[in-house]
Amino acid sequence: MTGTVISNGVVSPSRTSLASLQPHRHQSFLHQLNTSFRSSVFRTSPTSSIRISASSIFNLEAVAPHEGFKTAFLDQKETGFLHFVKYHGLGNDFILVDNRDSLEPKVTPEQAVKLCDRNFGVGADGVIFAMPGINGTDYTMRIFNSDGSEPEMCGNGVRCFARFVTELENLRGKQSFTVHTGVFGPIIPEIQDDGKVKVDMGEPVLKALDVPTTLPATKDHAIVKAALEVDGVTWNVTCVSMGNPHCVTFSSEELQKLVVDDLNLSEIGPKFEHHKVFPARINTEFVQVFSRGHLKMRVWERGAGATLACGTGACAVVVAAVLEGQADRICTVDLPGGPLEVEWREDDNHVYMTGPAEVVFYGSVPL
DSSP states (O other): OOEEEESSOOOOSSOEEGGGSOHHHHHHHHHHHTSOOSOEEEOOOTTOEEEEOGGGGGGOEEOOOOTTHHHHHHTOOOTTEEEEEEEEETTEEEEEEEOTTOSSOSSOHHHHHHHHOTTTSSOOSEEEEEEEOOTTOSEEEEEEETTSOOOSOOHHHHHHHHHHHHHHTTOOSSEEOOEEOGGGOEEEEEEOTTSOEEEEOOOOBOBGGGTTOOSOOSBTTBOOSEEEEETTEEEEEEEEESSSEEEEEEEESSOSSOOGGGSOHHHHHHHHHTOTTOTTOOEEEEEEEEETTEEEEEEEETTTEEESOOHHHHHHHHHHHHHTTSSOSEEEEEETTEEEEEEEOTTTOOEEEEEOOEEEEEEEEEO
16 A cells, blocks of 8 residues: 555655645645554655654655645555544544444444553544534534534534544535534534635524533523632622533632733633532633623533634623623634633524634544
8 A cells, every 4th residue: 555654663754854845735744643652644745755863853855745645545445444533623633434334333432441541542622523414414413522522512512523524525626515513503614715714603592401510500591600619719790501511700809801812721720610509510611701792712621621712702701701891792702722702692582603724734544
């Protein structure tokens, strides 16, 4: 079999210096090398092949993958191997698996935990499966978090899922389709002309019992700027479900305006996540307001910890900001991995999120 293979082999002829590769291809290939694969296959051309020794990492040379290899790679069907594509949405990274032949995931939650391990596996915030559509949808999306739990929804994951589907189906130009996401129902991502993905995230759920939370409602059965004591500190929180539960805070009794970069997220995040008032655990967003159209957030994700981005979290933040009178309905939300554009439309009550989804690399691991 021809192709570029990362293994404990030797360097063979027909190669191009890494320094000569285009910057984004160079960076993508380095991601490959820093990932712990037993075997990773990257198709190149029918006449070129290279084996790279892990012990020669400072003298590595490689064939730059060209446009044609990804289709051949995605067509691989060897048994005993999981072929995948790694994507990220503003640094929130996922292992995408072609599961269109079955509604049963090809990977167990336990295997997902190992795959997501950043030292002994591929490294990711979750594993996403592209499955056959049900209930009239085009596709079904399921995801296992890095801890093996299964969330109801993932905004950055949906954007990565959409780009993955366009690769699998070899689609070009502006595209849209419906995605079944479990309890939340269908989501409609749309690939834009600039490559970004706009997603109709549906209507936010505000009723306390449906979020779910046992906090007493403060406004029309909703939790808006309610007091929540966490580890001796009283926070002002608004709770929103975007298919998964979110607790959004802009302030505490001690800090009337948050400076989110000053927060010790790894200390406070788990205390929110496992608070007794959140029976299904919770995603928590800490938000800094720059203006009515510009917000900055950091997030502690249920089942994944501190991540560089959370799409559903950014949507929940804008909904909460509008409910609290902190912002307008169209906002740029800065996340550690970059900005998302979010709009909560008044005419249909739907939340729309627009942002990037990028390929990191193609790989294979033995199961």
